[in-house]
Amino acid sequence: MSAQRPAAMNEIVDIARKHGLKVIEDAAQAIGANYRGRHVGNFGDTGGFSFHPLKNLNVWGDAGMIITNNPDISVSLCELRNQGLKDRDTWTRYGHNLRISSLQALVGKHLIKDTSDLTERRIANALNYDKELRDIEEITFPQRMIELREVFHTYVIQAERRDELNKYLNEKGIESKIHYPVPLHLQPATKYLGYKKGDFPQTEMQAERIISLPVHPYLKEREKKKVIETIKEFYR
Numbered sequence: 001m002s003a004q005r006p007a008a009m010n011e012i013v014d015i016a017r018k019h020g021l022k023v024i025e026d027a028a029q030a031i032g033a034n035y036r037g038r039h040v041g042n043f044g045d046t047g048g049f050s051f052h053p054l055k056n057l058n059v060w061g062d063a064g065m066i067i068t069n070n071p072d073i074s075v076s077l078c079e080l081r082n083q084g085l086k087d088r089d090t091w092t093r094y095g096h097n098l099r100i101s102s103l104q105a106l107v108g109k110h111l112i113k114d115t116s117d118l119t120e121r122r123i124a125n126a127l128n129y130d131k132e133l134r135d136i137e138e139i140t141f142p143q144r145m146i147e148l149r150e151v152f153h154t155y156v157i158q159a160e161r162r163d164e165l166n167k168y169l170n171e172k173g174i175e176s177k178i179h180y181p182v183p184l185h186l187q188p189a190t191k192y193l194g195y196k197k198g199d200f201p202q203t204e205m206q207a208e209r210i211i212s213l214p215v216h217p218y219l220k221e222r223e224k225k226k227v228i229e230t231i232k233e234f235y236r
Contacts, residue, residue: 006035006148009043015045024048028064029153031057032119036147041067046077049106051100056122056151057115059104115201119151121217125224126152129213132228133157138235155215162209165234172230177212177224 009025016023027033030040032047037173042046049055051063068074079086082097100108133139138160144150156179159165169176183203185195197204213227 003115006145009035009040013043022046028052029055030151031055032115032149033151042069045070046073049105054153056119056153057108057112059107059111061101061104063100063104063108087143118217121219122152122215123150125215125217125219126150126155128224129155129157129215129228133231136232136235139231152215154212156210156212158206158209159211160209162211165231166211168234169230171225172226174227174230176212176213179212181207183207 013023015021023046025041025044025047027047028050033040035043041049046066046068046231049057049065051057051059051065051066053060066077068077079092080095081098082095083097084091084093086092130141131142131162134141140158142156166176166178183200184190185193185200185203186197214223
């Protein structure tokens with residue numbers, strides 16, 4: 001088992017409060033997930049969720065949601081998303097045009113009723129992979145924690161000969177992917193920070209080993225079986 005663990009949100013929030021800091025949770029892929037009995041996004045001052053078409057709750061374009069229990073932050077967010085308008089005639093700050101369209105809101109409202117069921121299917125697919133692939137020595141699984149409810153936007157494992165496995169799966173018609181092959185500190189956008197290869201060895205090691213398997217809720221039994229049998233066949 002790998003030593004991967006979720007962010008220790010209770011401890012992070014305690015440190016932030018001690019030093020007068022704000023906590024912004026990136027929960028973009030974690031709609032429906034919870035940690036120690038609380039839904040993610042509810043620990044910090046704000047939580048952000050994505051409604052991208054590939055997310056567990058999605059619309060048919062780009063959209064998202066920020067949640068907060070802080071009334072001052074709520075007012076600021078509402079103004080910032082609407083050109084900085086407090087009301088029709090009062091402009092309080094420079095803002096943006098970030099309003100979700102009525103059509104996308106309607107799509108999200110329609111699909112939200114299915115989110116729980118679709119998420120449970122993702123979880124079932126992931127646990128099936130855990131069970132069926134666990135005896136393959138060349139595969140390492142993230143640690144599954146009893147206090148964490150994962151919703152598996154992606155199902156990621158670490159694998160020996162990852163690139164060969166990915167090619168083999170794709171040749172067999174199985175759409176595996178690598179999320180993501182180049183760590184942030186080695187991306188062109190972060191070059192100005194001065195990091196180089198070797199500065200984050202654990203991150204770099206995982207970037208060379210991680211692979212995502214199909215886990216979406218519409219997988220048929222024969223498709224899941226094909227994924228499992230093909231991986232076993234590769235490592236024979």
